[in-house]
Amino acid sequence: MINKNNKFYKLSKGVVTYYILPLLLLTSFYISIVTAGEKTVTIIQSQQIAAYNEAVKGFKEACRGKNIAIKEIYDLKGDIEEGKKIVQDIKANKPNLILAVGVLAATLVKEQFPEIPIIFCMVVNHYRFNLQGNNITGISVEASVEDQFIILRNLLGAYKNLGVIYDITKTGKIISEAETIAKTLGFNLIKSEVTSEKEVIPVLENIIKKIEALWIIPDSTVITKNTLEAISKIALDHHLPTLCTSEAIVKTGALISISPDYTYTGLQAAQIAQILLNNPGTPSMGIKNPEKLRLTLNTQTAESVGINLTAFQSYPNIILYP
Amino acid sequence: MVGIRTKLILFMSTVIVIIGTLICVFFLLNSKKQQEDALRKFGISLVMLLAQDNEVKNALSFTQPAFLDAPISRVTALDREKEIGYLHIYNPQSTLIEETAPWINISMEEILTSKSPKMRSKPHSALRWTRGGGARVIKSTQNPDVLIEENIIVCSGNVFYDFTMPVLEKPAFAEEEFAAQILGEDETPKEKKQKTFGFVQVGLSQYKLNERINKIIWQRIVPMGLIIISGGIGITFLLSKYFVAPLKHMASITLDIARGDLTRTVDIRSDDEIGQLSLNFNNMTRALKVSYDEKENIMAQLRENVNNLEKANKELVNINEQLSETQDRLVRSEKLAVVGKLASGVGHELRNPLGAIKTALYIIRKTNLNNNVINNSQKSNQLFEIIEKETERSVKIVNDLLGFSRTAKPAVSPADIKLIIESSLSRVKIPANIEEKVLLEEPLPLISVDATQIDQVFVNLIQNACDAMQKGGLLTIHARKENEFLTVTFTDTGCGIPENAKNKIFDPLFTTKPKGMGLGLAISINIIQRHEGYIDLKSKEGEGASFIVKLPITKT
Numbered sequence: 001m002i003n004k005n006n007k008f009y010k011l012s013k014g015v016v017t018y019y020i021l022p023l024l025l026l027t028s029f030y031i032s033i034v035t036a037g038e039k040t041v042t043i044i045q046s047q048q049i050a051a052y053n054e055a056v057k058g059f060k061e062a063c064r065g066k067n068i069a070i071k072e073i074y075d076l077k078g079d080i081e082e083g084k085k086i087v088q089d090i091k092a093n094k095p096n097l098i099l100a101v102g103v104l105a106a107t108l109v110k111e112q113f114p115e116i117p118i119i120f121c122m123v124v125n126h127y128r129f130n131l132q133g134n135n136i137t138g139i140s141v142e143a144s145v146e147d148q149f150i151i152l153r154n155l156l157g158a159y160k161n162l163g164v165i166y167d168i169t170k171t172g173k174i175i176s177e178a179e180t181i182a183k184t185l186g187f188n189l190i191k192s193e194v195t196s197e198k199e200v201i202p203v204l205e206n207i208i209k210k211i212e213a214l215w216i217i218p219d220s221t222v223i224t225k226n227t228l229e230a231i232s233k234i235a236l237d238h239h240l241p242t243l244c245t246s247e248a249i250v251k252t253g254a255l256i257s258i259s260p261d262y263t264y265t266g267l268q269a270a271q272i273a274q275i276l277l278n279n280p281g282t283p284s285m286g287i288k289n290p291e292k293l294r295l296t297l298n299t300q301t302a303e304s305v306g307i308n309l310t311a312f313q314s315y316p317n318i319i320l321y322p
Numbered sequence: 323m324v325g326i327r328t329k330l331i332l333f334m335s336t337v338i339v340i341i342g343t344l345i346c347v348f349f350l351l352n353s354k355k356q357q358e359d360a361l362r363k364f365g366i367s368l369v370m371l372l373a374q375d376n377e378v379k380n381a382l383s384f385t386q387p388a389f390l391d392a393p394i395s396r397v398t399a400l401d402r403e404k405e406i407g408y409l410h411i412y413n414p415q416s417t418l419i420e421e422t423a424p425w426i427n428i429s430m431e432e433i434l435t436s437k438s439p440k441m442r443s444k445p446h447s448a449l450r451w452t453r454g455g456g457a458r459v460i461k462s463t464q465n466p467d468v469l470i471e472e473n474i475i476v477c478s479g480n481v482f483y484d485f486t487m488p489v490l491e492k493p494a495f496a497e498e499e500f501a502a503q504i505l506g507e508d509e510t511p512k513e514k515k516q517k518t519f520g521f522v523q524v525g526l527s528q529y530k531l532n533e534r535i536n537k538i539i540w541q542r543i544v545p546m547g548l549i550i551i552s553g554g555i556g557i558t559f560l561l562s563k564y565f566v567a568p569l570k571h572m573a574s575i576t577l578d579i580a581r582g583d584l585t586r587t588v589d590i591r592s593d594d595e596i597g598q599l600s601l602n603f604n605n606m607t608r609a610l611k612v613s614y615d616e617k618e619n620i621m622a623q624l625r626e627n628v629n630n631l632e633k634a635n636k637e638l639v640n641i642n643e644q645l646s647e648t649q650d651r652l653v654r655s656e657k658l659a660v661v662g663k664l665a666s667g668v669g670h671e672l673r674n675p676l677g678a679i680k681t682a683l684y685i686i687r688k689t690n691l692n693n694n695v696i697n698n699s700q701k702s703n704q705l706f707e708i709i710e711k712e713t714e715r716s717v718k719i720v721n722d723l724l725g726f727s728r729t730a731k732p733a734v735s736p737a738d739i740k741l742i743i744e745s746s747l748s749r750v751k752i753p754a755n756i757e758e759k760v761l762l763e764e765p766l767p768l769i770s771v772d773a774t775q776i777d778q779v780f781v782n783l784i785q786n787a788c789d790a791m792q793k794g795g796l797l798t799i800h801a802r803k804e805n806e807f808l809t810v811t812f813t814d815t816g817c818g819i820p821e822n823a824k825n826k827i828f829d830p831l832f833t834t835k836p837k838g839m840g841l842g843l844a845i846s847i848n849i850i851q852r853h854e855g856y857i858d859l860k861s862k863e864g865e866g867a868s869f870i871v872k873l874p875i876t877k878t
Contacts, residue, residue, distance in 0.1 A: 049505060051506075080495065081492075103497045104497065124505065141505070245504070248503060
């Protein structure tokens with residue numbers, strides 16, 4: 001029988017507790033690192049804009065200490081020719097995962113690297129570009145339509161007639177999805193098709209008296225340099241609340257935008273990257289919705305439309321502009 | 323008369339010709355527009371191809387015309403129809419290339435005078451003369467999205483579709499621009515100014531376009547127009563025949579009906595207006611026939627009534643004539659009775675005195691003769707002769723009056739008319755200047771008459787004829803058998819009987835002679851009527867007279 005008061009027993013217990021076990025733990029830890037190896041990630045971003053940079057920053061921060069090494073960060077500068085050179089570099093380096101930030105980067109890597117897991121983010125209207133494949137996982141840059149409508153209803157009350165202008169070739173899918181959701185949530189979606197930016201303002205003037213709120217979707221036919229300010233001005237003139245997915249549009253006079261927290265999108269991408277890197281052979285995880293949203297409110301527009309802001313100030317992740 | 327079918331064909335042909343012409347004009351204009359649009363698209367494609375070609379950009383960027391060889395070869399290879407009239411690539415510093423097609427007889431200088439950088443900033447569709455004066459820009463459009471300027475240049479009779487496009491620095495990726503706008507931040511550049519390297523100018527000749535349009539006109543539009551017009555007229559011809567035939571058929575039937583054949587019907591069975599018209603027409607014909615039959619019945623009844631009336635009228639006229647005749651006879655009989663009574667009275671009263679005068683005169687004459695008184699008084703003898711003559715005449719008148727009043731019922735017996743005529747002629751002293759002619763048409767049957775009375779009648783008529791022919795003439799006595807009567811006509815060539823005396827000639831005491839009593843013809847007609855015969859008179863004043871005596875022939 002072992003005497004627990006024996007010195008040797010005590011010494012042995014101390015050695016085991018304070019030296020051997022940590023040593024074993026450290027050994028096993030380092031063995032696992034050596035066995036697995038450090039995973040490398042290459043980041044390609046389409047151009048240098050703040051939103052992309054925020055996402056990249058979030059990703060980098062989230063990867064820190066996660067055995068993920070960010071090998072290169074490429075900037076396509078908005079030029080596809082630039083991408084051709086970069087592709088050669090990436091092919092030579094063979095990273096374990098590629099993070100594509102922006103549509104140009106995403107479409108480029110999708111075509112060039114079918115064997116390497118790809119995560120894309122910050123792609124506006126991603127479904128237009130067929131960004132699908134076994135090696136492709138993505139994070140949408142738009143809040144889901146349902147989230148947008150729920151927030152609109154919760155914040156602004158029951159606006160029955162919700163107007164929207166769209167180009168069916170670009171955002172027809174969003175509208176068909178939105179019709180079902182609108183009905184479920186008690187909205188009457190008044191949709192107006194356009195085929196060119198010239199039609200946008202006349203169409204808006206035509207429906208402006210029939211609607212109680214305007215929903216601005218990211219449609220490149222509808223939202224252009226020429227139309228954006230005019231849309232916001234007409235809506236303001238008629239004291240219509242406007243809902244959109246872009247903080248930039250709120251800055252031009254729209255009432256509220258629901259958009260992802262871009263830094264958190266990077267973090268979300270890093271989490272997906274960890275899963276994919278730690279489990280080689282994992283198929284595509286599909287297109288994820290952004291996990292963290294933020295609201296941006298234009299206080300001047302709110303005042304013009306006649307919305308009391310005190311109720312919103314308690315909301316988390318709310319940005320008041322200006 | 324211009325038929326409805328001819329009118330229809332003329333009208334429809336006119337309409338078809340107008341429609342066919344309009345269709346052809348529309349097709350021509352549309353084809354022309356399509357060809358122009360195709361040419362325009364081709365021009366835009368060519369100019370865009372050049373303007374967006376990296377080698378062109380390099381050529382302009384480094385002012386190196388040699389770099390343009392390959393792009394121009396590619397563009398000219400696309401120009402299979404040889405429509406490129408000229409090509410002009412230049413940058414603000416110099417002209418890199420200035421080429422015209424071999425078949426263009428205009429210098430590039432002349433064409434280029436119509437184009438100047440200033441023109442691009444001018445309003446679209448401006449009409450203006452160029453500085454060179456040789457070319458005129460008649461149309462100008464500009465596409466703000468792709469910065470292509472389009473012009474139509476008329477230069478020395480050649481028309482060019484001119485396309486000019488700036489060669490720009492490569493643009494940013496559009497979707498990334500949009501993403502930057504949507505996700506944009508303050509540092510996002512609002513609008514990047516693209517650098518212009520130079521301009522590409524391509525001129526397409528209208529010559530080939532006109533050739534194609536002419537080909538379309540002669541190979542498509544003209545045959546199409548002819549087919550439309552001839553087909554349309556042919557169909558109108560057939561359709562009009564189809565539509566008008568029932569009407570013609572109906573018209574022929576109406577003619578038959580107009581001629582009175584109300585049994586004709588139109589046998590057209592169709593569900594259209596013509597079918598309805600034929601149905602109504604047949605109903606109308608049936609109704610007309612019913613009315614016509616009713617009218618015919620009424621007309622037949624009317625005709626029968628008219629015949630009855632005419633018959634009744636004739637009967638009335640006959641009755642009236644008989645009444646009139648009877649009345650005349652009654653009047654004459656009454657008159658004769660009165661005259662007879664008067665004559666009888668006068669005769670009786672005058673006969674005896676006249677007899678006494680006559681006897682006394684005889685005694686005086688005898689006494690004077692015995693006493694030779696007469697020789698002594700020749701004058702007295704003449705006076706005695708006058709008294710004796712006038713007394714004889716008075717006795718005769720008295721005898722006539724008594725004869726008239728005492729006309730006895732005829733004592734008839736078969737008599738030979740020839741003998742009666744001879745007796746009568748022998749009893750009348752016919753003057754020498756009157757020729758007598760007796761015509762007897764044998765056989766003359768015997769007649770039952772009172773020969774004495776008839777003889778008296780004939781004597782009266784012969785005497786009257788002789789009296790009428792004071793200056794001589796011809797007396798013709800003509801006897802013949804006529805049906806049931808024996809007719810004896812006494813014709814003279816004397817003075818005739820005045821028209822106003824004809825009705826009174828047989829009245830008693832009516833005479834045209836200065837010394838007549840007017841009893842001869844009255845006695846004669848009385849005698850003949852008692853024999854159931856007639857006396858007719860035919861006379862014309864100045865041409866003589868005929869008295870026709872008709873006596874009934876005795877029936878054996």
